[in-house]
Every structure is written in C-alpha cells, then in structure tokens.
Amino acid sequence: MTDNASLPFELSTESLGGWINSLSALPAANAANQLNLVLKQLSRFNGTAANVLPILVNLTPLTLHLSNGLTNAARSETDIATNTKALKIAKLAIQLLRHLSLAFCRTVETKQLDTSLTQQAIFYALQLAGYCLRSTALFYEMPSTTLWKKSGLLYTIAGELQLLKKPVSSKPQEFKLQSTIEAVIKRNLLFALSKPNQYSTTEISQLFQLVSRHQDRLEISKTPNPDCRFIWNLGSEPSPMPRTNSTLPRGSVYISCQNFGHALQLGEIETELNSNMQTKLALHLTGYSNIFASVAIGPPMPAHLLEGFVAVSAHLQGEEKLSKIMNLSSQLSRGRSLARDMSLVPLEHEKSFYKPLNSSLISFPEHGTSLSLLRNVSKQFLVAESPAPNCSTGDIGLLCREQQPAKLVIVRQQTLYEDVTLILLEPIIGNITIHDIENAGDSNSQKAIVIGMETAQPEVLLANSKYTVGSKIKLLYGNTLYLKACVESTPWLVRFKVGVDL
Numbered sequence: 001m002t003d004n005a006s007l008p009f010e011l012s013t014e015s016l017g018g019w020i021n022s023l024s025a026l027p028a029a030n031a032a033n034q035l036n037l038v039l040k041q042l043s044r045f046n047g048t049a050a051n052v053l054p055i056l057v058n059l060t061p062l063t064l065h066l067s068n069g070l071t072n073a074a075r076s077e078t079d080i081a082t083n084t085k086a087l088k089i090a091k092l093a094i095q096l097l098r099h100l101s102l103a104f105c106r107t108v109e110t111k112q113l114d115t116s117l118t119q120q121a122i123f124y125a126l127q128l129a130g131y132c133l134r135s136t137a138l139f140y141e142m143p144s145t146t147l148w149k150k151s152g153l154l155y156t157i158a159g160e161l162q163l164l165k166k167p168v169s170s171k172p173q174e175f176k177l178q179s180t181i182e183a184v185i186k187r188n189l190l191f192a193l194s195k196p197n198q199y200s201t202t203e204i205s206q207l208f209q210l211v212s213r214h215q216d217r218l219e220i221s222k223t224p225n226p227d228c229r230f231i232w233n234l235g236s237e238p239s240p241m242p243r244t245n246s247t248l249p250r251g252s253v254y255i256s257c258q259n260f261g262h263a264l265q266l267g268e269i270e271t272e273l274n275s276n277m278q279t280k281l282a283l284h285l286t287g288y289s290n291i292f293a294s295v296a297i298g299p300p301m302p303a304h305l306l307e308g309f310v311a312v313s314a315h316l317q318g319e320e321k322l323s324k325i326m327n328l329s330s331q332l333s334r335g336r337s338l339a340r341d342m343s344l345v346p347l348e349h350e351k352s353f354y355k356p357l358n359s360s361l362i363s364f365p366e367h368g369t370s371l372s373l374l375r376n377v378s379k380q381f382l383v384a385e386s387p388a389p390n391c392s393t394g395d396i397g398l399l400c401r402e403q404q405p406a407k408l409v410i411v412r413q414q415t416l417y418e419d420v421t422l423i424l425l426e427p428i429i430g431n432i433t434i435h436d437i438e439n440a441g442d443s444n445s446q447k448a449i450v451i452g453m454e455t456a457q458p459e460v461l462l463a464n465s466k467y468t469v470g471s472k473i474k475l476l477y478g479n480t481l482y483l484k485a486c487v488e489s490t491p492w493l494v495r496f497k498v499g500v501d502l
Helices: 013-023 028-042 049-075 084-109 115-138 145-160 181-193 201-217 258-266 275-285 289-293 309-334
Strands: 219-221 230-232 253-256 296-307 369-375 382-386 396-400 407-417 420-427 432-436 447-451 459-463 472-474 480-489 493-501
Touching: 013 028, 013 049, 028 049, 028 084, 049 084, 049 115, 084 115, 084 145, 115 145, 115 181, 115 201, 145 181, 181 201, 181 219, 201 258, 258 275, 289 407, 289 420, 296 309, 296 382, 309 396, 309 432, 309 447, 309 459, 396 420, 459 480
Parallel strands: none
Antiparallel strands: 219 253, 230 253, 296 369, 296 396, 369 382, 382 420, 396 407, 407 420, 432 447, 447 459, 459 493, 472 480, 480 493
16 A cells, blocks of 8 residues: 655646656656656555546556557567566566556545546556557567456446446547447457467557457357357456356356458458468457368267376376386397396386377377367368367367377367367477476476477477566476567466577
8 A cells, every 4th residue: 555645746737747747857768667666656555546546547648658668669679588678678668557557447446436437447447458468468478367357357347337338538549449448348358369479579569450440340248158259257267268168157258259250351351460360360269160160071080188287297207207218228228238138117007108299109098088080171270079078278288099199289279069069179399398397386387398499499388377578497407498478378378489598
C-alpha cells in the first residue's frame, strides 16, 4: 500500500502537469524509470479511487509514448538476451504498460467508482493490457498471467454491470479502433490465440494491427457451444487456449475464431501478412478443420501416446540410460582384454524402456493412451483417434509405434467426431536429448528437453513455470542454456529458443 505523501505530485491535474513537464527535461530512459516508479506506487495506492482515476487517465498518453520509444530503441539492438542494456530497456517498456493497467484495475477493485467511471477504468485497463501483450510478444517474453487473471475479473465485472457493449465516448487516439469493453476483450483474445511469439517482430506488429481492425469477427459467449475451438476458463487457467473435450467449469467463455479464420482463408480481409503466415494463422484459428476433414478411410495404424511433460521426461531419461548401458556393453565386448567376455546388462525394469528415438521400438510403454493413426493430407501434422484420450491440448507426448522410432509430439487440437475423439499431433523435428537441471527447486522443473543441441538454433522444452529472456539454465554435468526467445507457452510447458554456453 502507498499514500499520497509518497507520490512526487499532489492528486490534481495542475500538480501532475508540473511533474510531467519536469520529466521532459530528462533523457527518455530516465523519465521512463521515474514514471515506472510512480505507476508501480499507483498500482498499490490506498486512496480514493475517484481522485486517482483522472491521474491515471492523464498519465496514459505519456506511458504509451515512452513505452513505444523504448520498444523501438530495444528492438534496434541485436540478440537482446545477451545485451544487458537492451534487456533492461525492453523490460521497462513492458513494465510501464503493466503497472498502469494494474493501477486502473485497482481503482475498479476498490468498488468506490460509480458505473460510468468503472466503465472508463475497465476500458483503459484492458486497452493497456492488450498493448502490454503486444510489447511482451515483441520481446518474446512469456505473457503475464497476472494481467490475464485481472482481465478475467474485469470482464466479469463489466458483464455484471451490463457494460460490455456500452460505447465508451472519451478515449485517446491509440484506443480509437475499439469503442466498447467487449471489443477490447475480443482484440486481446484474438491476438493471444494467434500465438504471436512464433512470428517475427514485423509480423507481430502487423498481426496486432490486423486483430485491432477485425476483432468484431471473433465470437464469444458463456453459453456452451460445441463448435467453439477455444475457451477462456476464468476460474483456473488465466489465458485463452484451445479447448479439450472435458467438461468445462461454469463461467467459462467459449470462443469461436471461425469467422475470422475463414475470412483469412478466402482473402476477404485486407492484410499485410505474407501468404504463408496468413495460411498458417487461418489453419490454427479454424481449429485445423481442413486437416481433420482430409482424413482418409483406410486401415487404422495402431499407436500409443505417453502424455505429459513429467511422464515423457522420465521415459526419455530411462531410454537414455538404457542406451548408455547398451553402448558400453558393446564397447566392452569388442575389447581384447581379459574382460572381453564381460558385458553390462540392463535390469529387468529397465528393459521396458525404448531404444533411443532414432532406433526401433522394443514395446509400448506401460502407461498412456492407445490410439489409431489416420491418413491425412498434411505433411506437418498427424491425426489420431481414440475413444477416451487422456491428453491435454498444448501438452507434449511421446508417440510410439511398433518397430518405428518414437516421436516427440505436441497435442495441437482435439475434436469430438461421433463416438471418438480426433487428435491433431505435431511432431517435433530434431535430435532430442533429456537433461537434469542443476539446483532446480520444483520437482516438476528438474528436467529440460533440448531440441537440436548441436544445431545453430537449439530450443528447449521446460515444464510450465515463470521464465524470462536472458535467464540461464545450468544443465547438470553439461552446458548452460541462456533463454533467447519464448516461442510457445501453454499451461503445461514453455518452449524457448536458446543459446548454449559450453
């Protein structure tokens, strides 16, 4: 908590104006630092909300201006993850927007504002949360779970007060494309569901502009709808995500991107996106319906899916151990020493593990889901069916078939078709290695699955937790990874591009 005495100005527009003028004499980074300290204080302010709200509104243009300038400055640097100065500038650009959004949210949470002021505070808070999402994506950081939780709270309050569709009259130029709280929510949801971190910074900026202009094509409702491919579970998972076929809690928001996705596919929307990105985005937002529709009739191919980061990590580590035993045994058997007839033999419980991923399988693992692979037109994705799968969309799995190499996959989509569930799987391409993380606290965060360690662009899969660009992960008995860019974040895992320190 903080009070008025700790602020560098009185809670009046005149006093605030004088303080803002004093910032204009400072270098942009210094001014931004001072502003960020004030915004952080205001996000914890314990005063009268009606007095604070006009201050926050007047600070909004300056915050957007400084954040945008810092973003441009940091983006001009190369390899931000190893550039301490650029990294600090990037984080400051994000924090400015985050703290101001939280400050607006706090005025709503006090329940001191009348309906009109509550509408204004919610509108500004969500707009700034959206700009923070954009800035976070531009620097390939993980999205803020706190802002998504607050967004869910504000959406609920706006719905209860019947403010979602009510036009907001007075707003700055940056907020002109959305006229209602619901429009801002749709913009933020559509941007997040488009998975912006997988694109270039130029494409991320183009994507934000695109969804800002066409968020009205998104359909959201709290009424259960089996045709909706995405959900926003306000009760637990803070951010929107592809839906599964499990029963969702009451209050969940059902999201359909079909209208927007189909418009992209048919070229009905004017966009700066290149054709490859446009096709990829449309395929994802329509729930990969074209791929599911392409499934061909034919004999099923039996397979097995081991689900979840913990189970997959344990299995990979077991097969790596078995591989080392086999290799050492082979080396010893070729030796011309007295010990040439000696060999190491795996223990009985170790024989149930597979050979390495580039070898044939011995047998299916003990746990997991039995399924059948189906033929489809895609060269990138696999489609499987199962009567009762136990996998989560966005989680990893190990796909196993008799006498074929195991494949590490990510579950991309699930859809109910008659009496079975169709599952879309994306194989992860590259050499896979499993590593222990040195000094890992949480038992679920003790493993790192590295993709292409020896390549020019290695990546790492980690159990979902909080990570930031520039952080380092020390592998036990091995290299140190430094996180360069978060390209994917789900409730179960995160995927980063990494650099490797030998």
